[in-house]
Amino acid sequence: MDNQNRGATWPTWLPLRDDLRDQVPYGAPQLEVSTRLNTNENPFGPSKTLVKDLESAISEIGARLNRYPDRDAVELRRALAQYLNQLSDTRFSEVNIWSANGSNEVIQSIFLAFGGSGRSAVGFEPSYSMHHNIARVTGTSWITVNRVGDFVIDVESARSTIAAKKSSLVFLTTPNNPTGTITSINDIRTLGRICAEVNALLVVDEAYQEFSQESSAITLVDEFPNIIVCRTMSKAFAFAGARVGYLVANPAVIEAMLLVRLPYHLSSATQALALVALSYSRELLANVAHLRRERMRIKKELERIGVETLTSGANFFLFQTDDPKSLWKALLAHDVLVRDVGLPQYLRVTVGSPEENDRFIAALSKALGSSATG
Amino acid sequence: MDNQNRGATWPTWLPLRDDLRDQVPYGAPQLEVSTRLNTNENPFGPSKTLVKDLESAISEIGARLNRYPDRDAVELRRALAQYLNQLSDTRFSEVNIWSANGSNEVIQSIFLAFGGSGRSAVGFEPSYSMHHNIARVTGTSWITVNRVGDFVIDVESARSTIAAKKSSLVFLTTPNNPTGTITSINDIRTLGRICAEVNALLVVDEAYQEFSQESSAITLVDEFPNIIVCRTMSKAFAFAGARVGYLVANPAVIEAMLLVRLPYHLSSATQALALVALSYSRELLANVAHLRRERMRIKKELERIGVETLTSGANFFLFQTDDPKSLWKALLAHDVLVRDVGLPQYLRVTVGSPEENDRFIAALSKALGSSATG
Numbered sequence: 001m002d003n004q005n006r007g008a009t010w011p012t013w014l015p016l017r018d019d020l021r022d023q024v025p026y027g028a029p030q031l032e033v034s035t036r037l038n039t040n041e042n043p044f045g046p047s048k049t050l051v052k053d054l055e056s057a058i059s060e061i062g063a064r065l066n067r068y069p070d071r072d073a074v075e076l077r078r079a080l081a082q083y084l085n086q087l088s089d090t091r092f093s094e095v096n097i098w099s100a101n102g103s104n105e106v107i108q109s110i111f112l113a114f115g116g117s118g119r120s121a122v123g124f125e126p127s128y129s130m131h132h133n134i135a136r137v138t139g140t141s142w143i144t145v146n147r148v149g150d151f152v153i154d155v156e157s158a159r160s161t162i163a164a165k166k167s168s169l170v171f172l173t174t175p176n177n178p179t180g181t182i183t184s185i186n187d188i189r190t191l192g193r194i195c196a197e198v199n200a201l202l203v204v205d206e207a208y209q210e211f212s213q214e215s216s217a218i219t220l221v222d223e224f225p226n227i228i229v230c231r232t233m234s235k236a237f238a239f240a241g242a243r244v245g246y247l248v249a250n251p252a253v254i255e256a257m258l259l260v261r262l263p264y265h266l267s268s269a270t271q272a273l274a275l276v277a278l279s280y281s282r283e284l285l286a287n288v289a290h291l292r293r294e295r296m297r298i299k300k301e302l303e304r305i306g307v308e309t310l311t312s313g314a315n316f317f318l319f320q321t322d323d324p325k326s327l328w329k330a331l332l333a334h335d336v337l338v339r340d341v342g343l344p345q346y347l348r349v350t351v352g353s354p355e356e357n358d359r360f361i362a363a364l365s366k367a368l369g370s371s372a373t374g
Numbered sequence: 375m376d377n378q379n380r381g382a383t384w385p386t387w388l389p390l391r392d393d394l395r396d397q398v399p400y401g402a403p404q405l406e407v408s409t410r411l412n413t414n415e416n417p418f419g420p421s422k423t424l425v426k427d428l429e430s431a432i433s434e435i436g437a438r439l440n441r442y443p444d445r446d447a448v449e450l451r452r453a454l455a456q457y458l459n460q461l462s463d464t465r466f467s468e469v470n471i472w473s474a475n476g477s478n479e480v481i482q483s484i485f486l487a488f489g490g491s492g493r494s495a496v497g498f499e500p501s502y503s504m505h506h507n508i509a510r511v512t513g514t515s516w517i518t519v520n521r522v523g524d525f526v527i528d529v530e531s532a533r534s535t536i537a538a539k540k541s542s543l544v545f546l547t548t549p550n551n552p553t554g555t556i557t558s559i560n561d562i563r564t565l566g567r568i569c570a571e572v573n574a575l576l577v578v579d580e581a582y583q584e585f586s587q588e589s590s591a592i593t594l595v596d597e598f599p600n601i602i603v604c605r606t607m608s609k610a611f612a613f614a615g616a617r618v619g620y621l622v623a624n625p626a627v628i629e630a631m632l633l634v635r636l637p638y639h640l641s642s643a644t645q646a647l648a649l650v651a652l653s654y655s656r657e658l659l660a661n662v663a664h665l666r667r668e669r670m671r672i673k674k675e676l677e678r679i680g681v682e683t684l685t686s687g688a689n690f691f692l693f694q695t696d697d698p699k700s701l702w703k704a705l706l707a708h709d710v711l712v713r714d715v716g717l718p719q720y721l722r723v724t725v726g727s728p729e730e731n732d733r734f735i736a737a738l739s740k741a742l743g744s745s746a747t748g
Contacts, residue, residue, distance in 0.1 A: 006629070010626065010630075011599070011626050012573070013570065013573055013599055013600050014488075014573075014575075014600075014626050014627070014630065015542035015543075015573055015575060016487060016488065016630050016633075017487065017488065017490055017493075020487065020630070020633050023633045024633075025633060025635075025637075027445055027637050030444075030445065039442060041441050041442060042440045043440065044440060045436075045438055045440045045441075046436055046437055046439055046440065048437075050436075051432075051433060051437055054433075054436050054439075055429050055432050055433045058425075058428050058429050058432045058647075059425060059429045062420055062424075062425030062429065063419045063420055063425055064419055065419065065420050065428075065612070065613055065614070065615040065616050066415055066416045066418060066419045066420065066612035066613065066614060067415050067419075067614060067615055068413060068415060068608075068614045068615060069614075069615050069617070070404075071401055071404065101475055101636075101639060101641065102636065102638060102639070104637065104638075104639070105636055105639070108636060112511050112512070113390060113391065113394065114389050114390065114391065115391075116391055116491070116513050117491035117492075117513050118491075119389075119391075130636075130637070134636075137633075137634050138512075139490050139491050139513060169389075196387065199386070199387055199388075199389050200389065201389060225385070225387055225388075226387050226388075234442075238439070238440035239439055239440065240439070240440060240441060240443075240638070241435065241438060241439035241442060241641060241642035241643070242439050242641050242642070242643055243443070243638060243639070243640075243641035252384065252388050253388070255380065256384075256388065256390050256394070258399040259390075259394050259398075259399060260511050262475075262476065262479055262482060262504075262508075263400050263401050263478065263504070264476060264614070264617060265475060265476070265478070265479070265617070266475075266617075267475065267615060267616050267617035267641075268616070269615070269616055269641075269643050269647060270641060270643065273439075273643060
């Protein structure tokens, strides 16, 4: 599909909403390259034994696929609670968990329940652009608070915006995409308090949490009923193709999700496959540790060839260049795909397998040697 | 999950939208009974060879589940087009098809692109209540035109409402759920013309189309760019657990879907499993013919015991009773679950396997014999 902006060229018979006419579909270019480091995928695919178990799960449910799935996905939500409890020494159960087809659908449900026409949401940008995108699609006003310095949040400026705008939703991504920036658990606590004063929900998007070593905001959910934490199995669990996102929150938030969710939104296959992957969490988290070490290694190599990088708590990081567009093209010419996230001085690269990372470092060296960019 | 109405008891810190506070989650009771004829599931589960092929499909994609799915699900959309072309002698390709997690998600995307605040949608009720439900969640006003007589559409009254209300969307379900009523292709053509005059889209929900013998509204899509036809693999394909819905429309409608869809909304597993099921369409459609014959048989048996039924083009039908609530309970006492759809003189029953249907007929005979209802 072409990501073209049709602008005024939509046919007159089509009653497309006016505020969508200038939009283009979200998404990075999907190009065929040997080294794809542009969408923060985990390079380690499911192991042979895990795939075998995924197969068995489908074999087990296959003959009943004529029946609707468990509408409330209770077993999966219970397993997600157990996974989190092991990680963070919390005591969640299924009443604290909601799950959907990727964290995008979780975020959309949050907007449908608590946003919409006449309401607004605050985000700290640059950040994950789907927050803004889903706000637009659901008719929620979007208010940007700019990150400062190395893309950190100025809590005092956040305080004054949140107090002034009376927004119902505040989005905070940590580790932040695309910058990798970690917001400390203390700052999240302060933001939670600020939001509580104006009855706003603080939505902490922790898609990349397992790659950082900061405490998770899920440890604040008991104390702050207005904190919602979104997570995903796409990154640490290397399960992007299976589309499983979830949130952790007070049970009243989960009850609100039930009012806006599409019935039977999560297929029997998705529920069964996710349960299998969760049973492999030890193996999958070992890969996360491996990726953290690779992140350190690449950053050192880049410094060695004179490329500055930003501190990151995720499976990606920003590296500096004076000319992102030219360098992006130069890397592509070496069959390496990174992400131009629209920042004037940076490109974003995903931490891949050791071999992919070596190819990236070599391509970057060559590109810089030949073009003297960066 | 309890389907309770919390009304004013939502916590004060939760900024739930005012228009959702009185709602209850959508969904039929999920009860454990031997004969479940309440959600229009197809009783014939995937065959052993089909399950084997589903397994192989997962085995093939398993090791790549760390990667995101094809964002545009092109191969699946192409296969859906081919399936329809075989059925209706049309010439669709992937540019005419959009697919999502069940037809509910397809319908939600239609509302997000063409509805929303300040817009309205018309529906002919009683009908599939998710149309109204999704209208509410997306902030679209909902306008009801009552069906008349045996739940047919009065095209002239439809004309005056559509002209007066300037709605952007008109929903027509055929065969209609829960009544089974078929709207003729000629009436759909007339409605398409009426909608075109006010730049409205006519959304024809054909979830049960394969069970009827009327032409599909997809044969009108070339002539009427403002007709969108929604379909599903849940019913004829006996694939409710896999959650695959789709729509057929002019390519400009598909481009609009791309603006509101969540990126990577359809998992690699869903895409792979649906492709396998589509390759079994001949086998699965044979089951559809079987269910049509069963529908005739049960209706005759019911007439024999003095129970009136309504004509239906779907895998379910309405049967008359003076006291739906008591009869629903009496059938449940005989371990048979049917659906109380809120109509004062009817209950709805799904056509099940021959054995399930026999159990339903026996239970109904006993219930009527003992309670003298009906």
